[in-house]
Amino acid sequence: MSNPDPALIEDYRQSHLGKGGQYDANLAAQPFDNYMAAWERRHLEEILWSIAPGGVGRALDFACGTGRITETVATFARESIGVDVSPTMLEIARSKCPATRFELVDLTSADPDVGQFDLITSFRFFGNAQDALRDAALDAIVRRLAANGRFILNSHRNPRALYARLQQLTGAADSGMDLHLPKLRALLGKHGLRIVLLRPIGAWMFRDRLMLDTPADSARARRFEALFGGSWLAPIAPDVIVVASHA
Numbered sequence: 001m002s003n004p005d006p007a008l009i010e011d012y013r014q015s016h017l018g019k020g021g022q023y024d025a026n027l028a029a030q031p032f033d034n035y036m037a038a039w040e041r042r043h044l045e046e047i048l049w050s051i052a053p054g055g056v057g058r059a060l061d062f063a064c065g066t067g068r069i070t071e072t073v074a075t076f077a078r079e080s081i082g083v084d085v086s087p088t089m090l091e092i093a094r095s096k097c098p099a100t101r102f103e104l105v106d107l108t109s110a111d112p113d114v115g116q117f118d119l120i121t122s123f124r125f126f127g128n129a130q131d132a133l134r135d136a137a138l139d140a141i142v143r144r145l146a147a148n149g150r151f152i153l154n155s156h157r158n159p160r161a162l163y164a165r166l167q168q169l170t171g172a173a174d175s176g177m178d179l180h181l182p183k184l185r186a187l188l189g190k191h192g193l194r195i196v197l198l199r200p201i202g203a204w205m206f207r208d209r210l211m212l213d214t215p216a217d218s219a220r221a222r223r224f225e226a227l228f229g230g231s232w233l234a235p236i237a238p239d240v241i242v243v244a245s246h247a
């Protein structure tokens with residue numbers, strides 16, 4: 001599982017300042033992250049087709065990084081904006097998504113008039129960020145989410161996942177993981193959001209060997225994801241996509 005750099009853990013805002021050049025390659029090189037990234041994209045596309053078959057008006061990708069998720073969102077939106085605090089991550093994003101406007105801005109401390117959004121996404125941010133930053137980010141997001149808008153995020157560092165529990169037993173676990181589903185649900189609720197859809201990923205995954213033998217695009221992965229894709233398995237899945245709306 002990918003962890004934030006412990007030296008920078010005090011403020012997640014600092015975590016990716018110089019990482020733009022390596023981020024995509026690092027993600028692809030880690031079997032866990034590579035698998036989750038592929039399924040995050042697949043689910044996100046499917047969810048967007050189901051909730052907005054005709055596309056959405058305005059979309060914001062918060063903490064967009066290198067544009068991994070922005071690329072998908074941009075094809076569904078008439079106007080898309082990506083924001084991040086890392087210039088090197090944004091440089092890669094700009095090269096991938098020419099139709100998207102990218103802003104180097106921290107919406108948790110600055111308040112530019114970027115308007116309201118029908119869709120806001122934020123991937124691989126909430127699982128890593130500290131509680132105070134999670135709260136500040138949700139404040140910024142909720143204020144900009146249109147009345148009927150949807151907020152889609154993922155949480156990929158679930159300490160209650162089967163996979164993480166086994167790593168805890170063998171001492172290989174990352175002790176910094178704290179965003180289990182009840183905590184995420186409470187956090188969203190505190191900011192006036194309610195969960196309307198959950199898509200667990202990798203709930204079947206309990207040891208590395210099984211994951212290494214199951215490439216994300218294999219028939220076996222599709223079979224496993226279909227079998228273990230019920231929302232009731234989200235509490236024990238290592239990664240989950242969450243769709244939320246105003247409560």
Ligand SMILES: C[S@@+](CC[C@H](N)C(=O)[O-])C[C@H]1O[C@@H](n2cnc3c(N)ncnc32)[C@H](O)[C@@H]1O
Binds near residue numbers: 014106
């Ligand atoms: C692990 S990356 C995820 C990038 C992208 N969303 C993805 O899923 O590939 C987390 C990103 O959060 C950004 N970030 C951290 N704090 C932020 C903040 N306050 N506002 C915007 N971006 C922030 C980092 O710079 C980094 O690019």
